[in-house]
Amino acid sequence: MPAPDLYRARMKAASRARTNSPAPFPQAAGSNCSAHNCHSCDVRSLSLCDALADSELSRLDRITRRHRTPAGATLIREGDPMTFACNITSGTVRLSRLLHDGRRQVMGFLFPGDFIGLTRRNRFVFSAEAITDTDCCNFALEDLETLSKDNPRLQRKLYEMACSELDAAQEQMLLLGRKSALERVASFLLEVRQRQLQQGDDEDCIILPMTRGDIADYLGLTLETVSRSFSRLRQEQVIEICETYRVDLLDCPRLQDLSGNS
Amino acid sequence: MPAPDLYRARMKAASRARTNSPAPFPQAAGSNCSAHNCHSCDVRSLSLCDALADSELSRLDRITRRHRTPAGATLIREGDPMTFACNITSGTVRLSRLLHDGRRQVMGFLFPGDFIGLTRRNRFVFSAEAITDTDCCNFALEDLETLSKDNPRLQRKLYEMACSELDAAQEQMLLLGRKSALERVASFLLEVRQRQLQQGDDEDCIILPMTRGDIADYLGLTLETVSRSFSRLRQEQVIEICETYRVDLLDCPRLQDLSGNS
DNA sequence: ATATTCTTCTGATCCAGATCAATGCGTCCA
DNA sequence: TGGACGCATTGATCTGGATCAGAAGAATAT
Numbered sequence: 001m002p003a004p005d006l007y008r009a010r011m012k013a014a015s016r017a018r019t020n021s022p023a024p025f026p027q028a029a030g031s032n033c034s035a036h037n038c039h040s041c042d043v044r045s046l047s048l049c050d051a052l053a054d055s056e057l058s059r060l061d062r063i064t065r066r067h068r069t070p071a072g073a074t075l076i077r078e079g080d081p082m083t084f085a086c087n088i089t090s091g092t093v094r095l096s097r098l099l100h101d102g103r104r105q106v107m108g109f110l111f112p113g114d115f116i117g118l119t120r121r122n123r124f125v126f127s128a129e130a131i132t133d134t135d136c137c138n139f140a141l142e143d144l145e146t147l148s149k150d151n152p153r154l155q156r157k158l159y160e161m162a163c164s165e166l167d168a169a170q171e172q173m174l175l176l177g178r179k180s181a182l183e184r185v186a187s188f189l190l191e192v193r194q195r196q197l198q199q200g201d202d203e204d205c206i207i208l209p210m211t212r213g214d215i216a217d218y219l220g221l222t223l224e225t226v227s228r229s230f231s232r233l234r235q236e237q238v239i240e241i242c243e244t245y246r247v248d249l250l251d252c253p254r255l256q257d258l259s260g261n262s
Numbered sequence: 263m264p265a266p267d268l269y270r271a272r273m274k275a276a277s278r279a280r281t282n283s284p285a286p287f288p289q290a291a292g293s294n295c296s297a298h299n300c301h302s303c304d305v306r307s308l309s310l311c312d313a314l315a316d317s318e319l320s321r322l323d324r325i326t327r328r329h330r331t332p333a334g335a336t337l338i339r340e341g342d343p344m345t346f347a348c349n350i351t352s353g354t355v356r357l358s359r360l361l362h363d364g365r366r367q368v369m370g371f372l373f374p375g376d377f378i379g380l381t382r383r384n385r386f387v388f389s390a391e392a393i394t395d396t397d398c399c400n401f402a403l404e405d406l407e408t409l410s411k412d413n414p415r416l417q418r419k420l421y422e423m424a425c426s427e428l429d430a431a432q433e434q435m436l437l438l439g440r441k442s443a444l445e446r447v448a449s450f451l452l453e454v455r456q457r458q459l460q461q462g463d464d465e466d467c468i469i470l471p472m473t474r475g476d477i478a479d480y481l482g483l484t485l486e487t488v489s490r491s492f493s494r495l496r497q498e499q500v501i502e503i504c505e506t507y508r509v510d511l512l513d514c515p516r517l518q519d520l521s522g523n524s
Numbered sequence: 525a526t527a528t529t530c531t532t533c534t535g536a537t538c539c540a541g542a543t544c545a546a547t548g549c550g551t552c553c554a
Numbered sequence: 555t556g557g558a559c560g561c562a563t564t565g566a567t568c569t570g571g572a573t574c575a576g577a578a579g580a581a582t583a584t
Contacts, residue, residue: 097436100524105439107432120425125432155417162424163382169431170369170387174359176438177367177482181571212532220439225571227533244532244580262362443541474562487541489563506550506562
C-alpha cells in the first residue's frame with residue numbers, strides 16, 4: 001500500500017467513527033465483496049487453509065463467506081456471540097479489549113493470514129476493528145467443526161496455530177510485566193519487522209498502519225511515552241522516521257540490544 | 263495440605279536453592295517415585311488424559327514416566343531442549359522467565375491437571391520450579407505425537423487446552439497492560455479461588471503456596487506493592503489474612519469490583 | 525484559500541509504584 | 555538456646571512514565 005493512502009485511510013476511519021456509521025459486518029450470506037476463491041488465494045500458505053489439500057479446497061470454498069471491511073469499521077464487537085471464525089486475507093486489524101472505565105488494551109494486530117477464533121469462550125471478549133481496508137473469509141463455527149472433525153490435518157493445524165499464539169502471548173506478558181518503555185517500543189519494532197518479513201516484505205523499512213495511540217495501548221504505555229521513545233531512538237540513530245507511519249530500522253543489532261532480549 | 267507443612271516446604275525449597283543441589287529431573291526411565299497409574303489417577307478428569315477412553319489408557323501408561331520433584335527443585339530449565347511434555351498430578355509449579363539482568367516474569371502457576379508443552383518452540387523459554395513437592399507424568403514428545411496422530415480426540419483435547427491457555431494469557435495481558443496494583447492483586451485472588459474451586463476445594467478460603475515475591479513477579483509488581491495491596495484489602499475487610507499463605511475472601515462481590523472486571 | 529479535524533511531538537508537572545531501609549516473626553541448625 | 559536465614563510488613567524517599575497542556579503538521583471539507 002502506498003504511503004499517502006495510509007494516512008487517507010486513517011482519516012476515513014476517524015470520520016466513520018465520528019459519524020457513527022454502522023459497521024458493515026457481519027453481512028448477509030452471499031454478499032461477497034472481492035472476487036476471490038480459495039484456489040487463487042494469496043495468503044493460503046500463511047493461513048489455516050494451508051492444512052487442506054487442493055482437492056479439499058472446494059469443500060472449504062463452499063463454507064466460506066468473504067467480506068470487505070472499510071478502514072475504521074468494526075468486524076467484531078466485544079460481547080458478540082462467537083458463531084464464526086475469521087481469516088484475514090488483506091489489510092490490518094486491531095484486536096482490543098476495554099475495561100469498564102475506558103482503559104484499553106490492544107491484544108494484537110492481525111495481518112494477512114492471521115486467524116480469529118482460537119478461543120473456548122462462547123462470546124468474543126475483544127473487538128476487532130479494521131485499521132486499513134480489510135478483506136476476510138469467515139466460516140460458521142459449526143461448519144469449521146464439521147470440517148475439522150474428519151480432517152486431522154486441519155485439526156492439527158488449528159492446534160499449531162493456537163500454540164504459536166500462545167508463544168507470542170507469553171512474549172507479550174514478559175514485555176508488559178517487566179520491560180521498560182524503550183524496551184517495549186524496540187521489541188515492538190522488531191516484532192513488526194518479523195511479521196513483515198513473513199509477509200515477504202524484506203526491507204528494513206517497516207510500515208506502521210496503526211496510530212501511536214494504538215501502539216501505546218498494545219504496549220501498556222501512553223501515546224506520549226511511545227512518541228518520546230520513537231524520538232529517542234531517532235536521536236540515537238537507531239531508527240529513522242521517514243514518515244509518521246513508515247520507519248527505517250537503521251541498526252537492528254542495537255535495536256535488539258535495546259529490546260531487552262539479551 | 264495442612265498449613266504448617268507449607269511453611270516448612272518453603273524453607274526446604276530455600277535451603278535447596280542455597281546449597282545449590284542438583285535438580286532431580288529429568289530422571290532415568292523407570293525411576294517412578296509415586297505408586298500411581300493412569301487408571302487410578304486422581305486428576306485424570308482435569309487433564310489431557312481425559313480425552314482417552316479407559317481402553318486407551320494402558321497405551322498411555324506405557325509411554326508415561328512419573329516423577330516426584332521436591333519443593334524448590336527445578337523441573338525444567340530455561341533453554342532445555344523441548345523433548346518431553348509434562349502433566350502435573352500433584353503440587354504447585356511456577357513457570358518463570360528471566361531477562362538478562364535478572365528481572366523475572368512469572369508466566370503462571372500450575373496446579374494438578376495442568377500441562378506443560380503447548381508450544382511450537384524446540385526449547386523451553388521458561389523454567390519450571392516446584393513450589394511444593396510435585397508429582398508429574400511426562401511423555402516423550404515423539405510418543406505423544408504418535409499417540410495423537412491416530413487419536414483425534416486427543417488432538418482435539420490438546421487444541422482445546424491451548425485455546426484455554428490463550429484465553430487466560432489474554433486476560434493476563436489486560437491485567438499487566440492496564441490494571442492498577444490493587445486491581446491486579448484482587449484479580450489474582452479471584453483467579454486462585456477459581457482454580458481451587460476447579461480442584462474441588464470449595465471454600466472461600468484460599469491457599470497461596472507461592473511467596474509474595476512470586477505473586478509480584480506474576481503481576482508485574484514488586485513484593486512490597488503486593489504486600490501493601492494485601493494489607494489494604496485486609497483493612498477494608500475484603501479479605502482476612504489468616505496466615506501468610508492462607509487468605510479468607512470475606513467479600514467476593516467487592517473483590518470482583520476491585521478487580522476491574524466491571 | 526481557510527477552517528476543521530485528527531494526530532504527533534514536546535515541555536511541565538504529578539503520582540503510583542519502585543526502591544531503599546528497618547523491624548519482626550517463624551524456622552532451622554549448631 | 556541463640557543466632558542466622560528467609561520472608562512479610564511497613565515507612566521514607568525517589569523516579570519512570572502518566573497526565574496536563576500547548577504547538578505544529580497533514581489531510582479533508584467548504
